[in-house]
Amino acid sequence: MRVLRRTLGTLLALGALGVCVSCTPARGDAGPDDGRPGGPRPAALGPYERLVPAPASARADGPGYLFGAGTVIRTGADASEEVRRVGELLAEQLRGPSGLPLPVVDGQDGDGIRLLLDGAAEGTGEEGYRLRTDPTGITLTARTPTGLFHAGQTLRQLLPVRGTGTVPGGTVTDAPRFAYRGAMVDVARHFFPLEQVERYVDQLARYKVNTLHVHLTDDQGWRLAVDSWPKLAEYGGGSEVGGGPGGHWTKEEYRELVAYAAERYVDVVPEIDMPGHVNAAQASYAELNCDGKAPERYTGIKVGFSSLCVGDELTYRFIDEVLGELAELTPGKYLHIGGDEAHSTPAADYAAFMDRAQQVVARHGKTVVAWHQLATARPAPGAVLQYWGHDRTAAAEKAAVVAAGKAGHPVILSPADRAYLDMKYDATTKPGLAWAGYVPVERSYSWDPGSYLAGLPESAVLGVEAPLWTETIANRGDWELMAFPRVLGLAELGWSPKSALGWDGYARRLAAQGPRLDAQDIAYHRAPDVPWGE
Known part of the structure; x- marks a missing residue:
């Protein structure tokens, strides 16, 4: 029963990180962890499954985008001053860990990280966003600059802690529960x-x-x-x-x-x-x-x-x-x-x-x-x-x-x-x-x-x-x-x-944040009930 409760708790808690935007089924890619030395261990979480806070919905889908030397941040030819400021701040936040120049340019045409305001973006509200990754880049869409900023923070978690790499293809659609x-x-x-x-x-x-x-x-x-x-x-x-x-x-x-x-x-x-x-x-x-x-x-x-x-x-x-x-x-x-x-x-x-x-x-x-x-x-x-x-x-x-x-x-x-x-x-x-x-x-x-x-x-x-x-x-x-x-x-x-809340699933996602906390030189408490280093 203890194994069953733990496994069920994990599946329910991570259900919101499932494979479809309109529903949130359990991932089904992790075996049970009965807590015994040498027992089965859950499969490693993918980038979309590690996000904290858990998004309203997320799905990995298709080929990804190589975040590397040629990456630019595009704010749009008619972007407001505030959207450009969000782009500049995101570039600043990404340059340190990656070592990339990440220039911020006008226009949406071309590969890169694109910031797009869309007053009709569904499922986002005033603070939410949609993040879509495919081989041509990563598109951050929101109704407001606030939402674009939050999208950028989610992107930071999808990128390597240090250096460059490929962000898997996928979509996150997200908005907050409380104001x-x-x-x-x-x-x-x-x-x-x-x-x-x-x-x-x-x-x-x-x-x-x-x-x-x-x-x-x-x-x-x-x-x-x-x-x-x-x-x-x-x-x-x-x-x-x-x-x-x-x-x-x-x-x-x-x-x-x-x-x-x-x-x-x-x-x-x-x-x-x-x-x-x-x-x-x-x-x-x-x-x-x-x-x-x-x-x-x-x-x-x-x-x-x-x-x-x-x-x-x-x-x-x-x-x-x-x-x-x-x-x-x-x-x-x-x-x-x-x-x-x-x-x-x-x-x-x-x-x-x-x-x-x-x-x-x-x-x-x-x-x-x-x-x-x-x-x-x-x-x-x-x-x-x-x-x-x-x-x-x-x-x-x-x-x-x-x-x-x-x-x-x-x-x-x-x-x-x-x-x-x-x-x-x-x-x-x-x-x-x-x-x-x-x-x-x-x-x-x-x-x-x-x-x-x-x-x-x-x-x-x-x-x-x-x-x-x-x-x-x-x-x-x-x-x-x-x-x-x-x-x-x-x-x-x-x-x-x-629907995303649940200790077993959160504990694994929190553990995945450990290297990011380490990279920020944060002296955090390594709680014994969190599987750090999993």
């Missing part, structure tokens, strides 16, 4: 320079993640310069967990991050946490405290002890000026205002504060995102809730989120015991925490966002997000160890059709 596919970085607990965050943006965009949520402020540090309240960054930015020097980004650095992400079709969602998690701000300005006394800067990891002064009008001038400057810097539609763990704010005060904070966001032309505790107050029309509960979260708390979702509030799912990248893999993991339990790679992947919260319709799920909190993470190595490979699975949960 919001995010990852969060916490630069407040430990400060990170722009270069590390931009590196992460590149890594995320490879796997079709389209949102970067940046947690900019907390008790331990304030990480963005604000002209109207300069001491927030100058003083409040000068601390971090463990007593390090902290730091902050200038406005120009933040603009650079937003632009860098946008070039890769990743939207930045900034977060200013309130009314709790505000010790860094209160240490910077005594007048933000109800007693007029500034506390010391904080370098521990406790939560829930700080609160803005809800009854003071200065509080609302403060958030209006801060959020106003942030809105001006952020072209995306969302501003995240936190709202979690406000243990020092009485419930009535919390609701009154969130009413006014949401009004401030609306005045600046943005849509509110807040942690799911907003469901216990009065979410403004259209406000987005981000759920971070877990298996042990109280039923009443979950029910409030479900009720809000049914009332029209989109929900982003970030369950802490599945999606929190700072949770330890197991007892041997050095960085990370375990308050939500250990989260091995299989557990992180093995859940369905569409049915995760009982009673919440899939139509209310905006998408998924993988947060990385940094209480114990202070360097790039620990960041990447905790994020990878789990963030790849969460990217797949956000993109791939439900």
Whole structure:
């Protein structure tokens, strides 16, 4: 029975990578792996079967295209400036691994990699694409430049990790399941320079993640310069967990991050946490405290002890000026205002504060995102809730989120015991925490966002997000160890059709990504339940 369950699970999970575009049968090319030393091993996966996230449909068919010295990228004689930019970025991404010149030229006539906008492309939607390979080249077709970019990332996985080679003939037709596919970085607990965050943006965009949520402020540090309240960054930015020097980004650095992400079709969602998690701000300005006394800067990891002064009008001038400057810097539609763990704010005060904070966001032309505790107050029309509960979260708390979702509030799912990248893999993991339990790679992947919260319709799920909190993470190595490979699975949960999800099949496709992670010098966790090197 164990062999049968494993084999059936593999076939079902890889069914979406079958042999026809209109249906998704199992490949039927792999024998069972019963886990015994010397037992039968599955056949090696072909290039179209290794893709992460799994596409809506893929089929290998006919002779392929030799990607080599003569390859050019063609953007079309009448291509827009944005399509040409997508072509130039794809060329840049492919030149390093291949060593090829890959010139970008106008016109579609001739061999090569062709980028084609087609507003009538079936099965692609706003972010999807079609990729077709034959002996004359590889044609990437999409309704939008966003789709062309995603097609290019799929092409990167079909090409050799290093050098040149033949891409087998075939077709991929693909579109995302959920609109919001995010990852969060916490630069407040430990400060990170722009270069590390931009590196992460590149890594995320490879796997079709389209949102970067940046947690900019907390008790331990304030990480963005604000002209109207300069001491927030100058003083409040000068601390971090463990007593390090902290730091902050200038406005120009933040603009650079937003632009860098946008070039890769990743939207930045900034977060200013309130009314709790505000010790860094209160240490910077005594007048933000109800007693007029500034506390010391904080370098521990406790939560829930700080609160803005809800009854003071200065509080609302403060958030209006801060959020106003942030809105001006952020072209995306969302501003995240936190709202979690406000243990020092009485419930009535919390609701009154969130009413006014949401009004401030609306005045600046943005849509509110807040942690799911907003469901216990009065979410403004259209406000987005981000759920971070877990298996042990109280039923009443979950029910409030479900009720809000049914009332029209989109929900982003970030369950802490599945999606929190700072949770330890197991007892041997050095960085990370375990308050939500250990989260091995299989557990992180093995859940369905569409049915995760009982009673919440899939139509209310905006998408998924993988947060990385940094209480114990202070360097790039620990960041990447905790994020990878789990963030790849969460990217797949956000993109791939439900029919493609299944651990056995995903584990094999994830293993095939190992050489690509190695080539990027990513210090990923080699989970023992993933068949690396198969």
